[in-house]
Amino acid sequence: MAMKTGSVLVSGASIAGLTMAYWMNHYGYDVTIVEIGHQPRRGGTPIDVRGEALDCARRMGILDAIKKAKLPTKGLKFMNEQNELQGTMLVEQIGAITPDDTEIRRDDLVDILYAKVRNSVNYKFANRITQLEQNAEYVNVSFEDKTFGTYDFVIGADGIHSGVRKLTFGKEEQFTHFLNFYFSVFTVDGSLGEQNYAHMYNTPNNMATVYFYNKDSADTLLAFRASNQITFDRYNIEQQKQIVIDAFEGIGWKLPQLLEELKVADTFYLDQGCQIKMPTWTSGRVALIGDAGYAPAFPTGMGSTLAIHGASILADAIAECGNHQTAFEIYNETFRPIVEKLQATVYDGISFVLPPTIDKIYARNKMGE
Ligand SMILES: Cc1cc2nc3c(=O)[nH]c(=O)nc-3n(C[C@H](O)[C@H](O)[C@H](O)COP(=O)(O)OP(=O)(O)OC[C@H]3O[C@@H](n4cnc5c(N)ncnc54)[C@H](O)[C@@H]3O)c2cc1C
Structure with missing residues (x-):
């Protein structure tokens, strides 16, 4: 291995960024993470760690954790408006790649990764990159808090609305492929769920799912189809909540209670369903990983797996090659077929979570039989 040390700045302290930080620190680099939140961002419904990402986790020494x-998930129950059971899919029937595939709370995965790098890398929380200039030797970075830094590489792991991508590759719209739905995630009273099951209710344009596992609160996912993009202020939570309330107005099942809970929810997240597609994930000394470069959208269930796998491939390539150009080429070439194959599965995923007609909802509800 052609070990060569230097400094690396990672933007984003979530699944992709913390994985990258672990590996670059492991390979002897001086690592700094800049994260817009005051700490790693929390929230979200359970996520899956699958296939290759499990092997990466084993190499990182976090597989046991x-x-x-692992959540004691038994499966998914499809309910009708009267909350009567219409069908069940057991966890083994829901798109597993290997028997080891693990469903875990997003917060737990973030905590496990953060614990691995908490004391070994530098942090700039509540901060972000405002300017980024690179030459053949290094990257000069300005931060929002008016400080500056110089790094050998900058890695954008800052999610769908990546700041590094905007500064290096240009406008977000060029890379965003809208999938004609929106989704929102928040926590509700646990009594609205059933132990170790997810309950899903659909109407032709809307879906509500409540996940409940051994705690007081349940995670809720609301998704709705939209033919056009909706403009909203990403920092105006009240405005975003109203968009979801309007989209689910008049819908039965547990929606009246869920929407009351939504109004007072502390953790709330709304975004468009989209994929990020780019012709290349690297430019000079800057590279993108995770959702920033190739968000697959939640109906694939593969966002975290791709983030861990991609970060590991890139870090291994940097450690193995004597120069970043070759490493970045290897990353672009080896990971692209994996990303493209996976992103193509999103339409099946959308048909599953948001069947567009009553007949299709009925057929989906019976899939587990
Ligand atoms: C709060 C939250 C809830 C989520 N809930 C779900 C869910 O329920 N289901 C699901 O499938 N996926 C969810 N996701 C997305 C999921 O985490 C990713 O698809 C996947 O894990 C890949 O992770 P990532 O690290 O690439 O991106 P993300 O997990 O999106 O992390 C990006 C990180 O970058 C930070 N950041 C953003 N902009 C900047 C900036 N300009 N400068 C510095 N830091 C920045 C963010 O605060 C965040 O910590 C959620 C993401 C977040 C942030």
């Missing part, structure tokens, strides 16, 4: 945090 991930398995320990």
Whole structure:
């Protein structure tokens, strides 16, 4: 291995960024993470760690911790408006790649990764990159808090609305492929769920799912189809909540209670369903990983798996090659077929979570039989 040390700045302290930080620190680099939040961002419904990402986790020494945090999920129950059971899919029937695939709370995965790098890398929380200039030797970075830094590489792991991508590759719209739906995630009273099951209710344009596992609160996912993009202020939570309330107005099942809970929810997240597609994930000394470069959208269930796998491939390539050009080429070439194959599965995923007609909802509800 052609080990060569230097400094790396990672933007984003979530699944992709913390994985990258772990590996670059492991390979002897001086690592700094800049994160817009005051700490790693929390929230979200359970996520899956699958296939290759499990092998990466084993190499990182966190596989046991991930398995320990595995949720006792039994499956998915499809309900009708009167909350009567219409069908069940057991966890083994829901698109597993290997029997080891693990469903885990997003917060638990973030905590496990953060614990691995908490004391070994530098942090700039509540901060972000405002300017980024690179030459053949290094990257000069200005931060929002008016400080500056010089790094050998900058890695954008800052999610769908990546700041590094905007500064290096240009406008977000060029890379965003809208999938004609929106989704929102928040927590509700646990009594609205059933232990170790997810309950899903659909109407032709809307879906509500409540996940409940051994705690006081349940995670809720509301998704709705939209033919056009909706403009909203990403920092105006009240405005975003109203968009969801309007989209679910008049819908039965547990929606009246869920919407009351939404109004007072502390953790709330709304975004468009979209994929990020780019012709290349690297430019000079800057590279993108995770959702920033190739968000697959939640109906694939593969966002975290791709983030961990991609970060590991890139870090290994940097450690193995004597120069970043070759490493970045290897990353672009080896990971692209994996990303493209996976992103193509999103339409099946959308048909599953948001069947567009009553007949299709009925057929989906019976899929587990
Ligand atoms: C709060 C939250 C809830 C989520 N809930 C779900 C869910 O329920 N289901 C699901 O499938 N996926 C969810 N996701 C997305 C999921 O985490 C990713 O698809 C996947 O894990 C890949 O992770 P990532 O690290 O690439 O991106 P993300 O997990 O999106 O992380 C991006 C990180 O970058 C930070 N950041 C953003 N902009 C900047 C900036 N300009 N400068 C510095 N830091 C920045 C963010 O605060 C965040 O910590 C959620 C993401 C977040 C942030």
